[in-house]
Amino acid sequence: MDRTAFLFPGQGSQRVGMGLDLIRRWPKLTQAYYHRADELLGFELSRLCWQGPAQELRQMPVTQPAVVLTSVVALEVLRAHGIVPDLAAGHSLGEFSALVCADVLDWTDALRLVRLRGELMMSANERVPGKMAAVVGLDLATVEEMCAKAAAASGEVVEVANHNDFTQVVISGQTAGVDALAELVWQAGADRVVVLEIGGAAHCTLLGGIEDEFAAALEEVEFRDPVIPVVSSFSAAPVTDGAEARACLRRQLTGRVNWTGTALRLAAEGAGRLVEVGPGKVLGGLCRRITPGVATHRTDNEEQLDLTLASLADRGR
Structure with missing residues (x-):
């Protein structure tokens, strides 16, 4: 159990002010990620992450890219300090971030995809609340x-x-x-x-009507083979290639998130250190209940990030 896994949170982990600790300490991240994301998406995602309002940040087309972007920036900070994972996994939306971590997706492509995902999910909920x-x-x-x-x-x-x-x-x-x-x-x-x-609703058959449109968008994006194993929260098994990664993202729209199986698989793969990367703080607690004895770390605020850096910076991979 001497391997390190990065865990990426999903929708529900958003909060006003997320990412501010990171850009205050590493201001170059602002232009490299946040301002670039604003340009890519055509609205001020950075302002909504840092200042809100919370009601707007909770809208699916905003929440989903906001969580992925904050996770990707936290990932960059960890990498800059020599902390890299042996495995990765993401809860629902977080699977996009995990695939960025494993070099399956470019972060810009992931951002565009989750923006569309949020728009489609919101439209489905408007039709059938x-x-x-x-x-x-x-x-x-x-x-x-x-x-x-x-x-x-x-x-x-x-x-x-x-x-x-x-x-x-x-x-x-x-x-x-x-x-x-x-x-x-x-x-x-x-x-x-x-x-x-x-x-709105997610991971149920109510979203069947948007699956084909999202699948078409997935087909337009390059999916590479993972450089580290990514345990899919849909299949609870490692993704073997880019095509399978694309299929998992499609099927999770209407399919169940099996986080219990994912945590068990991570433990079976030898992951005894788990780092929740991004604005969330729930996944580590879930994993401790599923696989007692694992060590968990967080990056959701400055204090937790410093503890994680101090604990893991000398380990590398």
Whole structure:
């Protein structure tokens, strides 16, 4: 368990002010990444990352490139200090950042793709409103059973979206279906049910209508073979080549995020040190519950980044 894995967070990890610590200490990153991203996307993503407002930052077409950009900048800081991974993985949206880390995607291509991904997901939600909620305290099989009952009772889509750890399952679907599911899991003994600030449904069949358009955009982008293994959060297995990476990004739109399986696979690959790269701080905690004994590090604020640099800068790969 002496290998290092970089973990990249997904939607929900955004916050106003993310990335400010990095550019204040390394101002050259502003032009190299943030200003370039503004030019690529045609709006001031940098301002929204640093100043908000939070309501606008939560919009999917803004959130998704914002999280990926902040993760890529944090990755650049780690690399500049000689900290490089043996493996990488990303939670949902974070898989784009993980593929940048493994040189499968250029960061500029990843940014354009996730901007489109956010636009398509928002449009799908406008057509059929939905939401997501995290169920804490029940196992996957129980939540799957409750989803089937809620779908039958409401006549609406409600499905498992993320298997985050052994007792945390995220569900996704139409609003009334998710509400029906919440009532059932309370009755089944859930500890908590938390509605997520995502802005709509993800990782469920409601997004089937946008899959072909996103797949066409994926085909226009170069996907190289990974230089380090990337464990896909969709398949919970290492991505072997660029074509498979492209396929995983397509299938995750409607497919389940298997973070539990991903964490187990990282441990099986010998990853005992996990570094969450970007604005998030949740993935390390999930991994500690799934695979106790792993060492986790963060980069989501200046204090945590300094601790990570001090702990890992001399290790290299």
